[in-house]
Amino acid sequence: MTTLEAPALSVPAQRRAGRQRTRSAGYTALGIVFLAVMLFPVYWMVNASLQPSGNTLNASFFPWNPSFDGYARAISEQGANLVTSLIISLGTVVFSLLVAAPAAYALAQFRFRWVNIALLAILISQMIPGIVIANALYAAYNDLGLLNSIPGLILADATHAIPFVILIMRAFMIAIPTSIVEAARVDGAGLVRAFVSIVLPISRNSLITAGLFAFLFSWSDFLFALTLTTTDEVRPVTLGIYQYLGTQVSNWSAVMATAVLSSLPAIALLILAQKFIAAGATGGAVK
Amino acid sequence: MTPQRVSETAPEAFPGTRPAPTTAAPTPGALPPVRTRKRLTREGVVRLLFVAPAALYLLLFFGYPVVKNVTMSLQAYTTKTFFTGEAPWVGLANYEAVLNSSLFWPSMVNTALFTVGSIAGQFLIGLALACFFKRRFPLSNFLRSMLLLPWLLPLIVSSATWRSILDQDSGILNRFLGTFGLDAVPWLTSPSVALIAVVLVNIWVGIPFNVTIIYGGLQDIPDELYEAGALDGATGWKAFWNITLPNLKPVISVVLVLGVVYTIKVLDIILGLTNGGPANATQTLSIRSYQESFINFEFGAGAAFSNILILISLVFAVIYLRANRRAVDE
Missing domain, CATH: 1.10.3720.10 (MetI-like)
Structure with a gap:
């Protein structure tokens, strides 16, 4: 049934031979990837807001040492x-x-x-x-x-x-x-x-x-x-x-x-x- | 506003609306059967009072501005006007000045490039994602609704975020590209790249709207069509070309035309990212209108730009209503 539906992207197509369950797990994984790409800017906004340096120059990918100085200043x-x-x-x-x-x-x-x-x-x-x-x-x-x-x-x-x-x-x-x-x-x-x-x-x-x-x-x-x-x-x-x-x-x-x-x-x-x-x-x- | 205003298109809501521009009367045949004209009863007055506030509001906040822009564009409406109250009539002088200004054609071209680029990107990615989410899989509904987030954020927030991402020296995008050995791209500071960057951001903003509407259209294509197609050997891409696209056509025309109407008036994103710069590389008609009125205080010229914008919107509004009617007919 799924194969009859509108084809989407080629990666899932390659899995056609796979079992239904692995396939839908694959779709879910792919969907998460798409969502992650789309929402990356939102993540980056949150990440940048917690960076201690005050600029994003050396912003690490994850706020290991979150600083709330930005929020203090934003609220004031x-x-x-x-x-x-x-x-x-x-x-x-x-x-x-x-x-x-x-x-x-x-x-x-x-x-x-x-x-x-x-x-x-x-x-x-x-x-x-x-x-x-x-x-x-x-x-x-x-x-x-x-x-x-x-x-x-x-x-x-x-x-x-x-x-x-x-x-x-x-x-x-x-x-x-x-x-x-x-x-x-x-x-x-x-x-x-x-x-x-x-x-x-x-x-x-x-x-x-x-x-x-x-x-x-x-x-x-x-x-x-x-x-x-x-x-x-x-x-x-x-x-x-x-x-x-x-x-x-x-x-x-x-x-x-x-x-x-x-x-x-x-x-x-x-x-x-x-x-x-x-x-x-x-x-x-x-x- | 931007593509994010959900259009209340509801084609079925306009059974007899002619695709004529503004004040055309609807076709008489499409009206509900007219009952015998009754006198204005007390009940009739109460009924009218239900719509009176909304009607008054729409007249004051949509009707009046449209008329006022027309009269303003024929006047020398400047800072002085606000002190003296005088705005002498100057005929078409504002339009002449606007059409002869060195920024007019560049802003027309930029508006066209911005609109076409944004819509092409939003639509193609939106279509691909909508098709992807049409396959039912665990979490598909949840993931699809989370996809709406970029559409719900204030545009100025998105602009600010993208400005930090696109920053030439410290932005994450250039750092990412740098890991592949690519040179830093001056996304927002080079006149030759800025428009592309602005378009990319606007594509990102518009994707959720496109996914939502196209997904709705996909849901309405009956499964039997695909089943019948499969018997004739139409699967995969063949099914997409021969079943999905033809059946999606009314939805596609509506989404494209609405996209144009909402994209040509975009202001927030461009102001937040580049302010129309660098070197006027991202000037569009709406940015011109804003800057003439609120930076230069030349309200006459600003209104002239606005009216050109309205005129273009109107053309597409007519196309939209036609597409909408076709969607009803089919």
Whole structure:
């Protein structure tokens, strides 16, 4: 059976004669090799962050004598920025879900006549380059006094999240049987009540998936941090890393320690919330 | 953003959408049966309130910027504007200046090379890995989901990491190559290599997205096709060429077109790795737009670059919608 499937790489092909079990063990080994190559940069980031010398010049392949100086410096210099990033990201999650979840439900269940146009508009909005939005927002924020402000960055970062959240939640909500909501309506619940007490609890998984991605998108944002702040009043950690890079990198271990700390949400979510991340990565994607 | 925004393509979600550009009305025949027009009831208002916040947000944060970029590009919009509030109309002067600037064609060429190179690499490696993971073996699902990590990391983190790896003197890559007796390559400091290095990093970033989508497409090819093919002697590469590729075609066109749309706007990776240098070797349209607006404070010129970028995206958006429709038809 396996031989009938799409051929992959030549090494496994040579094992065709081998027994099923050795073969699949071979595949697993090969898969681990591929993964190791792909994740090597991540390993190197962690390794470099623990090097004592402060630069990667003599970095050994493994941090035999791990030094946490890089982390000490990263936390003292970038700790506040990490907190800023965290506040902005959580704010983006709340705002995006509040705005997008009802819209997703409406587009999934209300049979508006213009649903197709709305979906097309959302799809196209995802294709608009961020720099276009930044150009226009800078001028508008300047007039409104939203530059260098956390609400300003939350609103801007939500552009990464809202179209995605609407589309992914709609894909889940379209499967909710109308009878469930109708039963509640018969019992006298209004639309809003039915949405809050029935639809949202049923959609818990998709809410979590959408929320996790909204968090990651906002946490990763660099463009709006770069363009919509002019002072160091409000400074997300992505911008902190960029400034490290700009000022002639002399202390790689501090840069890499900051990079590791900024990667923690992604790493933690990929391991702890794998189910939700996988749902977000494949959900609605071309099937 | 970058290739990592998962595209919500869901072809089945757009049954009747015409592959026309922006505001085209959908084909009437594809609409759900129109019920008799009813008056705006209280219930109808509540229904509209479900979408109102999102609609307002999309108008303000996507619609307004697109329009504003068009008007800005026709104005002398500079630092002075922020003090005096005056932005005189200058017609097409910004476009003239942009098209005649010495960096325009190099940045066009770089954008094309960056996009084509990145997508070719991401796609081929993504396809190979997706085919590999389609064989079920112990841990295959776990390994495949761990592969997503580069896609979830903040791009600026990836840029910083790769900058240390690619460092000419102390980077691990040159030290590794050195063990084979190769000379140190000035990855990010030589104008002739920098674009290649940036493309390589972007390929690394984009592989997980490609694997995920192509893997999904592979899963949807029925096993019977391979079984029937095997009876006719189509196994191995033959099966790949005659069964896998033709059946994967709609997914491939979507993944390629989306790749273009997401790659031409990449900013973080290039800014983090080279800042458009050395000697402008990695200038692309989006880097130009950023630098004109936010380094030179020539918002008019920056907007002109942005609009050229939008125009190119639009062409590919149309191609995408066509490919998507074909995927539905097939």
